[in-house]
Amino acid sequence: EYMGTIFALRCCHILMSLQFQPFNSFVEVxxxxxxANHKLDHLKLSENDVYLEGHYTAADLTHQTPSCFSVDRQSICTENEGNIPVNHYKAPGSVTVFNTMDAFRDFVKNTYLANLGVQVSQDIQSGAALRSPSLLNRFGLLVYADLKTWKFTYWFAFPALSLPGLEASELEPISKTFSDGQQTALSRSFTVLTGGQTRYTPEEWYTSGADNAAFLVRVCHQEVKACPLSQWDEVFSSGDCECYLAFVDPCPLAKNPGWPLRNLLALACTRGLATVNIICYRPQAADISKSCIMQCQLPGASVLTEPKAVGWERTSAGKLAPRVVDLAPMMDHKLLAETAV
Amino acid sequence: MAPLQSFLHGMAEYLTPVKTSSSFREKGVLTPEEFVEAGDLLVMRCPSWTWESGESSKRRTYLPANKQYLVTRNVPCLHRVSAMEYTAEHDEEMDNDDGWTTTHKNRETNSMEDLPEISTREERAVAAAAAAARAGMEPVDDSMGVVEEDDSMNLWHGKSYMVAEEPKDNIVKTRTYDVCITYDKYYQTPRVWLFGYDENRHPLNGEQVFEDISQDHARRTVTIESHPHLSGVAYASIHPCRHSAVMKKIVDHLAESGKEARVDQYLFLFLKFISAVIPTIEYDFTYEMDA
Structure with missing residues (x-):
C-alpha cells in the first residue's frame, strides 16, 4: 500500500486551473x-469594419518582458497581403472607426466581442483554423479619433473562448522531457516549417505573413519533427509516437502560458482529445531551452455549442476601459518649436 | 585616450582586414550605395534591424525604394541616464576635439542594484499617473457598457505592459525605443532617429526622451525634428555634423593597429560610437562572425 502511494505521487501530474497572460497591445504612432489619413480620405463618415493585420512574436526572454501585439503602419492592408516581419506571427482583425465619442461609447461592445467569439468558434469547427492557425488569434479594435486634437481613444478585444473545467499540470522546463539534441532538432525542424532559413536577405525579411504560430510536434523513436497544424489527424494517429500541441508563446512567465493557447485548446477540445501535451515554444534565436511543457485535461467539445468569449483589453491600471493616446506633443508644431533648440 | 583605444582594440577584434572604399577611408563618409551595403550587413547580422520603405511621397531616389532607412523596434531602455554618475573632472574633457567617445572618460556606472527603481505598486501607480499628466491625458475610467468579465483564467497582475519581471517582484521601469538610421545626403553619413514609449506604451515627449540621452549631448547635438520618411511625427535626432570626423578617427585608429575596416562594417562601428550618446538604449550591434 505504501509503495502504491509513492507510485501515485510520482506518476501523476497534479492538475489545477490555468491562468493565461493576456495579449498586450502596442500601437505604433x-x-x-x-x-487618420485613411479615415479622412477613404472611410469618411462610414463606420464599417476595416481589415487589419496585427502581429506578435515570442517573449523577450533576455529582459523577461512579454512580446507585444503590434499594429503598425502596414497593418491596414488587404487580406493575406500584409507585411509581417520574420519571426512574427500575423493575427487577422478589424478596426472600426467611430465618428463621435458618443458613437464609441454607445456601441454595444458585449455583442461585438460575442460575435468575434462566434467567428473564432466557426473557424475552429469548420477546420479553417487548422489550415490557418492565425484565425485563432482574431482580434477587434474600436477607435474614436479626434483629429483636431490628435487624441485617439481605442479598445482592443482579443476574444478567447471560455473553457470551464479546463485543468493543467504545472509548467515544466522543456529540458525535463527533451534532451539537448532533441531541442536542437525541434528548433531546426520549426525553422524549416516556417520557411526553411536561418538567415534572410533584406527582401525576404518581410514575408506575406507567417502562419505557423501554432503547430504540432511529433516525437517518434527519439526523432523530433515539427508539423503544420493541418496534419492533425495524421500526427495524432501515428501509433506509438509522442504528440505535442505547440504554440509560439508571447509570455515569458515560468508558471503561465500566453493568451494564444486559449483558443488553441478550444480547437483541441473539438478534435475529441481528453488530454493533450502542450509545448509553450519560447525561442531565443536558435535556443529553445526556455520553452515549457505541460499537460492539459480538456473539457468535452460540448463547451463550444454555446461559445462564450472574453478578452477586452484592460488599461495599464488594470481597469476594463478604453485606452487613450495623445499625440499632440508629437504633432503640434508650436510645441515642437519650443522643444527644439 | 585609454578608453578610446581599448574600445578600438575591442572593435578591431571583430574585424577582418579587407580593402576599403576610398571616400570612406579618407573622410569617414558613405555613398548611398555603401549605405545600402552596410545596412544589408547589419540586417543580416542583427535580425532585429530591418529595412523600411517609409512613405512613398518622401522616397529618396538615390536609395532603393525598399531600402530607404533602417529601423529596430521596441528596444528596451531599462534606466535613465541621470542614474549614471560622472566624476568631477568630466567637464574638463568637454571641449577637446577628440570627438564624442572621450567625453565620458571618467564615467562610472552604478550597478543595477543601486539604480533608483519604482518598487511598490503604489509608487508605480503614482508614476503612471504623473506620466499620464505629463502627456496631457486624463485617465479614462469608464467601461462604456462592458460588463466586468467573469474570467478566472485571465492572469491579470495589475501590471503595466512593459514591466520587466524579476524574482521577488523586483520591478524595473522599462521604456522602449524605436531607433531609425536614415542616410543624410548632405553630410554623407548615417543619421540616427529615436522615438520612445513609456512603460505603458504611451509615446514619450521630447523632454522625456532627453532623459535617455547623455547630458553632454541632450541639447547640443540632439534635437527634436520631423522624421524624413514619415510625415508629421517628431523624432529625436542626433545631428550628423560630427559623424564623419569621428568615423574617420575610428578608421584611422583601426589602421594604426593594423586592421582595416570594411565599408560594409560601417554601421557596426557607427552604432558603437552612437551608444555613447544614448548609453541606456540597448539596441543590437553585436558583430557575430557566424551563426
Missing part, C-alpha cells in the same frame, strides 16, 4: 497617422 505611424499607425495612428495612417488610420
Amino acid at each position: 505611424a499607425f495612428w497617422q495612417h488610420l
